[in-house]
Amino acid sequence: MIPLYHDFDGEAVLVFGGGAVGSRKASRFADEARVVVVSPAFDDRLGDLAEGGAAEGDAGSVELVRAAPDPDAVRGWIDRVDPALVVAATDDAAVNAAAEAGALDAGVLVNRTDVSAADRSGGRGARSVVVPATVEDDPVRVALSTGGASPALAKALRERIEAEIDGAGAMAELSGTLRAELKDRGVAPEKRREAIRRVVRSEGVWKGLQKGDSYGRQEADSVIEEVLTR
Known part of the structure; x- marks a missing residue:
């Protein structure tokens, strides 16, 4: 995989899953994109993001939709939201697989959180992406990824690099x-x-x-x- 930066200004990001992982993913995009989170329940941090964000529908907003889509309903959500990126972050592998397949079929980027690169014998799809850990000292930004194999290592490296790029x-x-x-x-x-x-x-x-x-x-x-x- 080749690292790229993507401008999500004015774009939508659709997140399936409102738990800790979905909350973390939504917070990464909330400053720039319109984030729609579809889940039957939501992490407390998502509630704070939604209340503190911009008006519903604006770039930089978080919209919470209380629903529990089954695999067959996932594509309908993708068609309605028309996202630039789909994040599959539920605890249901079938729903995550449907979100991944629906996103790839629709020609949009997808980040599936429950399958690492090491778990994919056939590799990732052409529009499957990893959301890296980042360290920032504006305008300098460093992205770190282990290909999904070790989030703990990515976090440890981020902490080390924070000190290195100070200034x-x-x-x-x-x-x-x-x-x-x-x-x-x-x-x-x-x-x-x-x-x-x-x-x-x-x-x-x-x-x-x-x-x-x-x-x-x-x-x-x-x-x-x-x-x-x-």
Whole structure:
């Protein structure tokens, strides 16, 4: 499987299952997509998400539908919601299988939570996806996946990486600004690339950013000047 980022802004995500797993999946998409959760019962966290979200039907909302669809009814829900992604997160393997088959038949992405990559002798379908653990320092985001084989390992790695990327967001903003400025100054592409590489690898710049953006900028300017005057 090849990792990709997908923009769910303005899209719908249909989640079958309102337990702990369904709640966790819904929360991952709630800030960006319209999330519809179909289940006979709901985790308390889903109730909080639904109450704190946007108006029903808007992007970034969570809508709870109290229903217990059998495998034959799943496709009808997919047709009604018209989602970009279906999440099969019930405790009924037959319903999850029907949700997966219905999504693939409808040509939309599907995330089935009860079957790992290790359990699939034939591999995943072409539109079957894994929702990875993520670590974020905006605008930097790192995705972690074990292919569904070990969520515990993904969580442990996420905790380790959180410390490693502390400050990466500020570095991304600074290096992006510097790159644009160097281009505007007419600095040759090869020199621009070398200068930015030196900046992002400079301990002095990283330490400066910890003190504040202006300190990081001063350190970066020194690094760039050294590169350009060599």
